[in-house]
Amino acid sequence: MEKNEILVDVKDLQTYFFTDDGVVKAVDGMGFTIRRGEVVALVGESGCGKSVASLSIMRLIDKPGKIIGGELLFEGEDLLKKTEEEMRKIRGSEIAMIFQEPMTSLNPVYTIGNQISEAISLHQKIHATEAKKRTIEMLHLVGIPEPERRFSQYPHEMSGGMRQRVMIAMALSCNPELLISDEATTALDVTIQAQILDLMRGLQKKLGMAILIITHNLAVVAEMADTINIAYAGKIVESASAKDIFKSPRHPYTYGLLQSIPKFTEKKTNEPLPAIEGMVPSPYHMPKGCYFNPRCPCATEKCREEEPEIVELTPGHLVRCFHPIES
Amino acid sequence: MATRLVEVQKLKKWFPIKGGIFSMTVASVRAVDEVSFFINQGETLSLVGESGSGKTTTGRTILKLLQPTSGKIIYKGKDITKFTADQMRPLRRNMQIMFQDPYGSLNPRMPVGDIIREPLDVHSIGTRKERQQAVATMMETVGLRPEYEKRYPHEFSGGQRQRIGVARALIINPELLVLDEPISALDVSIQSQIINLLQELQQRLNLTYLFIAHDLAVVRHMSDRVAVMYLGKIVETADNDELFDHPLHPYTQALLSAVPVPDPEAKRERVILQGDVPSPVNPPSGCHFRTRCPYAMPICKEQEPAMIEVAPGHTAACHLLTKR
Numbered sequence: 001m002e003k004n005e006i007l008v009d010v011k012d013l014q015t016y017f018f019t020d021d022g023v024v025k026a027v028d029g030m031g032f033t034i035r036r037g038e039v040v041a042l043v044g045e046s047g048c049g050k051s052v053a054s055l056s057i058m059r060l061i062d063k064p065g066k067i068i069g070g071e072l073l074f075e076g077e078d079l080l081k082k083t084e085e086e087m088r089k090i091r092g093s094e095i096a097m098i099f100q101e102p103m104t105s106l107n108p109v110y111t112i113g114n115q116i117s118e119a120i121s122l123h124q125k126i127h128a129t130e131a132k133k134r135t136i137e138m139l140h141l142v143g144i145p146e147p148e149r150r151f152s153q154y155p156h157e158m159s160g161g162m163r164q165r166v167m168i169a170m171a172l173s174c175n176p177e178l179l180i181s182d183e184a185t186t187a188l189d190v191t192i193q194a195q196i197l198d199l200m201r202g203l204q205k206k207l208g209m210a211i212l213i214i215t216h217n218l219a220v221v222a223e224m225a226d227t228i229n230i231a232y233a234g235k236i237v238e239s240a241s242a243k244d245i246f247k248s249p250r251h252p253y254t255y256g257l258l259q260s261i262p263k264f265t266e267k268k269t270n271e272p273l274p275a276i277e278g279m280v281p282s283p284y285h286m287p288k289g290c291y292f293n294p295r296c297p298c299a300t301e302k303c304r305e306e307e308p309e310i311v312e313l314t315p316g317h318l319v320r321c322f323h324p325i326e327s
Numbered sequence: 328m329a330t331r332l333v334e335v336q337k338l339k340k341w342f343p344i345k346g347g348i349f350s351m352t353v354a355s356v357r358a359v360d361e362v363s364f365f366i367n368q369g370e371t372l373s374l375v376g377e378s379g380s381g382k383t384t385t386g387r388t389i390l391k392l393l394q395p396t397s398g399k400i401i402y403k404g405k406d407i408t409k410f411t412a413d414q415m416r417p418l419r420r421n422m423q424i425m426f427q428d429p430y431g432s433l434n435p436r437m438p439v440g441d442i443i444r445e446p447l448d449v450h451s452i453g454t455r456k457e458r459q460q461a462v463a464t465m466m467e468t469v470g471l472r473p474e475y476e477k478r479y480p481h482e483f484s485g486g487q488r489q490r491i492g493v494a495r496a497l498i499i500n501p502e503l504l505v506l507d508e509p510i511s512a513l514d515v516s517i518q519s520q521i522i523n524l525l526q527e528l529q530q531r532l533n534l535t536y537l538f539i540a541h542d543l544a545v546v547r548h549m550s551d552r553v554a555v556m557y558l559g560k561i562v563e564t565a566d567n568d569e570l571f572d573h574p575l576h577p578y579t580q581a582l583l584s585a586v587p588v589p590d591p592e593a594k595r596e597r598v599i600l601q602g603d604v605p606s607p608v609n610p611p612s613g614c615h616f617r618t619r620c621p622y623a624m625p626i627c628k629e630q631e632p633a634m635i636e637v638a639p640g641h642t643a644a645c646h647l648l649t650k651r
Contacts, residue, residue: 045514159603189377190541191600194585198599216515219544219587242591260519262548264586268567272526273548275519279484 006073007177007210008034008057013070015049015056024283026052026065028234031310034178034210041213041221041242044231047280050214053231054180057212058097059087075177093123096171100183102163106155112139113151116170123174138169143199161192165199172203182214197223218261222246230254233281233291236310240317248327250319252296290322298323329367331401332503332535333389337361338398340381340388344608357607358384360559361398363634366503371529371536373546375582376556379604382539385556386505389537390422391415402503420450423496427508429488433480440466440476443494450499461498469494469524486517493524497532505537510545522549543586547571552640555579558615559607561634565641575643578616614646622647 015027027049034040042050056067059079072079074095079087099105107115116138117131126134132151139147142165155163164184171179181200185193201224204211213224221228221242228245230238230253238251249255256276278295281287290308293299302322310320314327339361346353359381366372374382387393389400391407400408407418423446426432433442440462447458463473469490480488489509496504506525510518522545529536540546546553547567554564555578563576574580581598588595600619605611611618617627626646634644 045516161603189604190543190585191377191581192603193587194597194599195601197587198597217587218515219589222589222591222593223587225591246589246591257515258589260516261589262519262522262544264544264547264571264588266547268547268550270526270530272523273519275523276516277520279486279517280514 005036006033007036007038007075008212009071009073010053010057011071011073013053013056013067013072015052015061015065015067017065019064022284025234025286026283027056029070030231030234030236031070032229032236032239034212036177037204037208037210039204039211039213039224039226041215041225041228042231043215043218043221043228045216045280047233047283048231049234050231051182054097054182054212054214057180058091058095060091089123092119092176093174094176095178095180096174096176097180097182098164098167098171098184100186102160102167102187103155105167106163108155111152111154112158112166113153116166116173119170120173134173135169138173139166141172141203142166142169143195144169159192160188161195164188164192164196168196168199168203172207172209175207176209178210178212180212180214183216184213185220186215186217193220200224218257219264230257233283233286235291235320236318237292237320238318239310244314244317250313250317250324250327251321252298252323252325253292255325256295256297290320298325329370331365332368332403333537334365334399334401335385335389336363336399336401338363338385338388338400339396340384340393341396354608357559357610359388359395360610362556362559362561364554364561364564366535366537367551368502368535369529369533370551371538371549373538373540373550373553374556375540375543375546375553377541377582377604379558379607380556381559381607382556383507386424386507386537386539390419390424390505392424416450420446420499421501422503422505423499423501424505424507425489425492425496425509427512429485429492429512430480433488433491435480438477438479439471439483439491442480442491443476443498446495446499452499462494465494465498468528469497470520484517485513486520489513489521490524493521493528497528497534500532501534503535503537505539507539508541509538511540511542518545525549543583555582558604558610560615560644562616562645563641563643565638565643569638569641573641575637575641575648576616576645577620577622577647579643581619581621614644 011031013027013030017024017026030053044050055061061067113135116135120131120134136147139150144150144165185196225242228242229236232253238254249258259274260276276295287294289305290303293303308320308322310318312318338359340359341355341357343352344354376382388395399406444458444462466473471490510521538549550567552566553570554561557578563579574583581600584598602619605618613629614627614632617623632644632646634642636642
């Protein structure tokens with residue numbers, strides 16, 4: 001297993017939702033790659049398609065949604081061609097996922113030990129006592145004190161941070177190659193968020209899995225990710241290393257986002273923040289041309305007519321814009 | 328010297344927990360436990376803290392939306408703690424609140440024009456025509472098109488709904504506006520629009536804000552002074568720059584160091600707190616923070632630290648500071 005080997009290659013993914021009011025192109029030609037052991041972030045605001053993209057990778061899109069095009073290569077094989085049976089084997093063991101709300105992702109009527117060992121015995125043929133041993137090991141690994149006692153507790157007996165640790169323990173119990181974290185720290189308080197981020201970083205180093213972080217929080221991404229993909233209205237608009245995104249953003253949307261967040265380290269001024277005007281377009285009425293053009297300060301006639309392709313401006317730095325900002 | 332608009336002294340709000348066969352009070356949630364602070368006219372005081380620290384309860388108790396258990400609330404020199412609902416009504420014109428959830432705080436069956444006009448109706452201000460005019464002007468002030476007054480809340484986005492919330496709060500010219508997490512439910516690019524709106528309105532209308540938030544970057548940007556709460560108590564209060572540059576309380580230090588910074592090359596010393604916030608039903612003895620404090624000493628268990636003024640306008644409650 002090589003370090004630089006591509007683990008996931010999402011190519012031109014299209015996931016549409018066929019609603020009564022029309023077709024919503026939630027993910028519309030999204031593409032990105034994740035290498036083995038790499039931490040990749042998919043960042044964007046609500047409605048940009050980031051969660052739908054991650055659910056598509058797990059093939060968890062339900063009606064009225066449908067993956068209508070593209071390829072989802074995982075270890076070289078197209079997940080879209082797998083049968084439901086094959087997918088079930090991959091979910092949980094090869095690709096695992098943690099969600100924003102740990103309370104709703106855990107079953108309230110089973111003990112957490114029961115739930116984690118279920119995940120283990122589903123994918124590995126091991127004895128129940130062995131599964132229990134492994135569960136306690138996992139609980140210990142994610143920093144839950146007194147794992148033996150916690151094993152027989154129910155989700156409601158734990159705090160939000162603890163539940164998120166349980167989710168992580170469950171997700172990692174089968175040594176997945178890829179962990180998808182969908183806004184996993186968003187609902188947590190800052191001091192607890194710091195604990196969980198620290199834990200995820202530590203586990204990533206220790207176990208070497210790749211992580212796909214889905215979030216809207218640029219600061220969290222800056223601390224975690226190697227590569228950042230910025231999504232807007234169902235497409236990736238910029239993709240680069242974390243350093244490049246923060247040091248020299250080239251897409252006007254990325255630039256605007258970074259400018260608009262208040263800086264924690266800067267002294268108070270009475271200057272208004274440089275905000276991005278307007279709002280994300282309605283999925284039923286996407287603007288013609290570049291989807292960002294109605295809000296873009298650099299938009300020209302061309303942007304209103306033609307849709308830009310994503311191009312590699314400098315090695316590893318991809319931008320979907322006719323008028324990228326000079327670096 | 329700046330005039331004090333609101334002063335709170337040893338404010339306490341305990342919620343009883345009923346239990347047993349006679350529904351007796353078996354315990355209390357000590358949401359706010361002897362909190363003291365003041366807000367000057369025209370400034371923004373931020374209350375920061377994690378969930379369960381009592382910041383929202385404090386905000387609501389000041390407006391007397393909740394009756395305090397004990398302590399005093401002084402508004403413009405008048406003790407309003409014991410005011411009845413009738414006595415409060417004329418005062419309510421001067422104090423308004425805006426909520427976090429732009430979806431839950433607007434009546435879905437009312438057109439937004441009516442929602443914004445309602446405070447005027449309640450306080451019988453102006454004639455019908457004047458009220459109508461005031462709604463149109465206010466909608467424009469907060470960046471909504473007056474033509475939209477016949478539309479219903481579901482037709483608006485989260486950011487626009489918060490603008491409706493601002494309009495409703497400001498239409499009767501209040502002096503004090505309690506902002507309870509007004510932007511945390513919004514998208515990043517919309518957050519900055521609302522922050523700008525709030526700041527612009529504050530300068531234009533000379534408003535006083537009590538800003539309740541957990542996002543410290545926004546707090547740094549918005550506030551004049553900051554009070555940090557932990558488990559029902561204020562642990563530190565200082566001017567904005569002073570607090571962020573020289574935090575003294577170990578909790579403030581940990582809280583500030585936990586904030587992620589949007590710069591991948593920033594290298595910071597991080598204090599990662601162990602464990603969770605204890606239950607406010609049964610807070611630790613002595614200093615409430617001692618169970619998670621990296622510097623906890625024997626005295627912290629026995630004695631509650633007093634609030635001391637370390638520098639002008641900078642107060643903190645910690646035994647480490649008293650020892651010096």
